[in-house]
Amino acid sequence: MMGAITAALGIPALGYLLVPAREKKQQKWIEAVALTDLRQDTPEQVVFQRVHRDGWKLVTENAVAWVVKTGEKEVIAFSPLCTHLGCAVSWHPSDQTFVCPCHTSSFSPDGKVISGPAPRSLDRFDVRVDGIKVMLGEVKQSAEG
Amino acid sequence: MVKNVMDWVEDRTGAVSGVKHLLYEEIPGSSGWHQVLGSVAMFCFLVQFVTGILLALNYAPTPPDAHASLRFILTELTGGRLIRGLHHWGASMMIVVVCLHMIQVFLWGSYKKPREATWMLGVVLLLLTLGFGLTGYLLPWDNRAYWGTVVTTQITAKAPLAGPYILRLMGSDNGQIGVQTFARFYGAHVLLLPPLMMLLIGLHVFLVRRHGVAPAPVETAPAKKFYPGQVFKDTLAIFIMFSILFALATLARVPLGKIADPTDSTYIPRPEWYFLFLFQILKFFEGPLEIIGSMVLPGVAVGLLFATPFLDRGAAVKLRQRTFAIGIVFLAAIGWGGLTVAAMRSTPYKEPWQNFTAEEVAAVGAFRQAKCWQCHGVIPGDHKAGPNLADITIHEERDALVAHFKISAPDSGLRDLQLRQLATFMRKLDDESVGAIASAPGPVVGGAMLYMKSNCGICHSINGAGGKTGTPLNGVAKRRNRAWMEGHFIDPQKYSPKTIMPRYAFDAAGMASMLAYMETLKD
Known part of the structure; x- marks a missing residue:
């Protein structure tokens, strides 16, 4: 009987604490920047607005992507969060790397790890180029290594 | 009387003898x-x-x-x-x-x-x-x-x-x-x-x-x-x-x-100082080894602490004879101290004003020019006639602040735009930025005021604020020296042939402060 009581309290408690909240899909593509504002092969810090559901709140917040134009209609957008522990990386033009201030991981312009403890390349946003509009989707985790 | 009360308490609760037992x-x-x-x-x-x-x-x-x-x-x-x-x-x-x-x-x-x-x-x-x-x-x-x-x-x-x-x-x-x-x-x-x-x-x-x-x-x-x-x-x-x-x-x-x-x-x-050593350890373990720094080492340390009474089962001895235990404490202290110091030394320190936009640094200049400091302290404990800005939150609307500036400092020589920018800056002050009003170096502040006056921000950006036509100015000082920058102000085309930047012949004092400001923009 005590077992039954424990289970009746414990199982819902575990679900309550561990199962992610039921969530509606967030808006899919967001216009972040115009293609004409980007320079070839130069990562640009782009701040764009997105509606983000944070628990019970719907917040319009600024989000950041490091956007690089790699070809006429080709664009890569990196998440600014270091794949090590999630500190924000920034672009250092003088040595052409992304550097994380926490444990000095550095990444090449195409996001690959050059040095430091980061376990994998920078994560990338899904990108769609629509005319001159650069649209960003969800962040996809990069492969290990 | 007191004794009677005590006796009653003792009889009903046993509290008196309980406390005595403890003491x-x-x-x-x-x-x-x-x-x-x-x-x-x-x-x-x-x-x-x-x-x-x-x-x-x-x-x-x-x-x-x-x-x-x-x-x-x-x-x-x-x-x-x-x-x-x-x-x-x-x-x-x-x-x-x-x-x-x-x-x-x-x-x-x-x-x-x-x-x-x-x-x-x-x-x-x-x-x-x-x-x-x-x-x-x-x-x-x-x-x-x-x-x-x-x-x-x-x-x-x-x-x-x-x-x-x-x-x-x-x-x-x-x-x-x-x-x-x-x-x-x-x-x-x-x-x-x-x-x-x-x-x-x-x-x-x-x-x-x-x-x-x-x-x-x-x-x-x-x-x-x-x-x-x-x-x-x-x-x-x-x-x-x-x-x-x-x-x-x-x-x-x-x-x-x-x-x-x-x-x-x-x-x-x-992290807080007592976790810094853990933060530092993480720098030594890369890739798949990371788990050693983040989980295994702390886990082993806690495990060893738990196991201490079972690892050391010998009879009690005098403190002087516990050389092994003293050695462990000594080594742990050196290890912890070394890691903590290493973490602190690798923490790049930026003065709060180094994260300011040009408008904000220039607002510090406006604050000084209008002599606001005659009435307002900005360092905790600096008592003056007016409220100390380090101790309050400013709730007044921007225009009310501008009116206050005009009444309190009618001869400041500041233009309305500068007063509005000062008011905006005042409303954003926090515990960290307020000290910058006193600490930002004079020439740098002068440079920022000249920067605003010359409308450099229409083309250039500093700390993310400003135009995108020109080169962002953060990092320029890392690539170029002072002489190059000075020459570039006087004759931009000589240094960057294709640039559309006009010439800026600042006077000697203006050039000195402008260069002082530029030299702080290393990254």
């Missing part, structure tokens, strides 16, 4: 100053308990209000700074005292039979104390809190198998932290940990009583009573500890930074 407990003749630390640690907890409740009575435990309510506590409530200071420094103090207590027990070998369980409970109490520190760190909801907790959650997320579940338990969704994480940390900090801590402290003290205070290997002096000798020593130690804490809380202001901003990539996260 007149026999302790070994060797007891003394080295055993005061346990009482001091318990008192630290009491201070945290009381100040924590006081803070909670004015605190809105949800972001972003958490930050605003704490700012309200600090700037508008009587004694708010003091209570927050006591709670903040009390946390550090408690860690120090708990560790000293543990080191004392370790050195004296007081964990030996029959006190193994007392020691192990003590290790749990140490972990709970660290848990308080970890969960409390997020609650101010400034950048320090936010980014520090991002790192914490990411470390635990790397635990094998359990990682994702721990992350869920902390209310974090794919690395993001938000209102749910906050609610869980707050809940743990004020609802879960305190009763658990009280229960275990009670058990710990019960076990101390049950086995008695650990005696020396050879007791020469006769046993004595806890009261009054040891009680006096404990009280004096508590008083000294509290005096230090109170001095810290009043003299060392704990700044509340800018509200947490997940997009602020200029912020460099650092």
